[in-house]
Amino acid sequence: MSEGNNAIGESVEDFRLRARAWIKANLGPIQPFDLTQDCADDEEELVAVARDRALQRKLYDAGFAGLCFPKEYGGQGLTPEHNRAFNEELAGHEYPSRFTVPTFTPCATVIMEFGTPEQKAAHIPAILKGDEFWAQMLSEPGGGSDVAGATTSAVRDGDDWILNGAKVWTSRAWWHDWGIVLARTNWNVPKHQGLTVFLMRLQQPGVEIRRIERLNGESEACEEFMTDVRIPDSDRVGEIDGGWTVGQRWMFHERMGHNSPYVTQPVGLSHGRSEVTPVGIARQAGRLEDPAAQELIGESRALGLVANELQRRLASGAAAGKGNTDMSSVARLFRGMANVRQRTIAFDLAGAGAAGWTEEESDGVGVQGMEFLMRQVSCIGGGTTEISRNVIAERVLGMPREASGDKGVAFREVPRGPKRG
Structure with missing residues (x-):
């Protein structure tokens, strides 16, 4: 029996102290591929995957895996507040990053919500033990x-x-x-x-x-x-x-992403591809004392703080059954737009070095040219921000739905390509 099974009724603060002691004694410092999941080649990535499986199993054996999942399926049956406390204590430490999204959410959460008892018994424990990655x-x-x-x-x-x-x-x-x-x-x-x-x-x-x-x-x-x-x-x-019916909840959990109460991840962790911070970029570009650069740094920091707190508020409301679950689209929209702006800020701070395609060409300010060209991915992956705008308009604000030519039409009869002839 894992020690977490003895935590019935344990207060959040008592749990926090227990988690803090275990994390410090058993987990090393956070690794670069925890931040980005990028590896030099396939061989290195498979090594990282095996390492994540082992880390997930370590969490499971210690009673810290699936904190908000039901105990009958290998979880700990604790509250989102317990999960938040664990994630706060996890800051700065290694963790099985590849299990967060999409394995835990939306995949495991969809199985928990709609799966049969047999499906849950077959897959949820396997996920929590690190035996199954899901796409x-x-x-x-x-x-x-x-x-x-x-x-x-x-x-x-x-x-x-x-x-x-x-x-x-x-x-x-x-x-x-x-x-x-x-x-x-x-x-x-x-x-x-x-x-x-x-x-x-x-x-x-x-x-x-x-x-x-x-x-x-x-x-x-x-x-x-x-x-x-x-x-x-x-x-x-x-x-x-x-x-x-399943898909709507599936997409809700997808929009919750790393801020879902079912996910184990250090609080405040950034998933940007470059590890270089705005302050670091400005310093390397010789602009740290530039008032215009300082304003950009402040803007980037503010966007990150707002994104984290917005996700936290929406996640807490969803876990408590309060509010419109489609509000997750607000966080999705903000996250996408903020990420585009933050990458643009990094590009602007880097100055002439931003045009470099490699670290050597960019004078040490990071490969901001590549990051800038890829910035729009954050508005596409995980559901486009345009779709989020529609969801907010129709399901949150109650605005009328846009006209659609396929409403009430059998899918077989819906045109799916250019007309011919």
């Missing part, structure tokens, strides 16, 4: 931001389903174990009514995973092609054709 498989090559327009098909075949289609922009799928997949099971109803969610083992016949190289040379994103992949009906999540 979310929503986006499709021809779908853009229209998640409900999925064309990956699932056809019933006795007790199984046969999947065919493609998904794209799946982070690091090449070494993940499982994925949650949204598929089309009914083409004769409007698009939101014909979707179903499945659990799929990624390393199996019929699943081809290809890497996508981005502008900055990284290839963490992947595209998956499914050809006659057989999935048992026991791995279906939710009702047949009820996938949009």
Whole structure:
């Protein structure tokens, strides 16, 4: 029995003291690949993955894994306040960063909310022990931001389903174990009514995973092609054709991201690709005493503080069942826009050195040119900020929905390409 199982009724402060002592005695300093998850090559990344599995198992054995997950599935059954206290004490220490998003949220949270008891028993403990990494498989090559327009098909075949289609922009799928997949099971109803969610083992016949190289040379994103992949009906999540109900909560948990109460991560941690801070950039560029530079540094710092506190407030409200859960789109929108601005500030602070493509060319102020060119990714990945604006307008502010040509139309009849002839 892990020591965390003895923590029933333990106050947040008592828990904090116990967590602090264990963290100091058992965890080393935070590592560069905890901050960015970037590695020099595939071999180094697989070493980091194995290290994260071991760290997650260490947390589990000590009773500090899945603090807000139910005890019957290997968690600790504690409150978001306990999780917050642990994350605060974790500051500056190593942690299994690759398990945060998307394994814990949205994947594990979706299984907890919609999975059968058998699915929960099979996967939640495995995740908490570090045995399973999970990927979310929503986006499709021809779908853009229209998640409900999925064309990956699932056809019933006795007790199984046969999947065919493609998904794209799946982070690091090449070494993940499982994925949650949204598929089309009914083409004769409007698009939101014909979707179903499945659990799929990624390393199996019929699943081809290809890497996508981005502008900055990284290839963490992947595209998956499914050809006659057989999935048992026991791995279906939710009702047949009820996938949009699951999907809405799935996307809510996705928007919560690293600030979900189910995630273990040091409080205040930045996931920017460059470890160079605005202060450090200004110092290296010789602009630390420049009033204009100081103003930019202050703006960047303020954006970070607001983003963290906004996420904290929304996460606390969601965990307590208060407020509109679609408010998570407010945090998603702010996070995306703030990240773009912060990368622009870093570029401006770097001055002439910002144009450098490598550290050597940039006079030691960081590869801000590359960061600047990649800044818009923060407004696309994890659901576009345009979609967040629509959600805020329609579901938070109650504004009328935009006109749509596919409302009430069977998905089979909806045009999905340019007209011909």
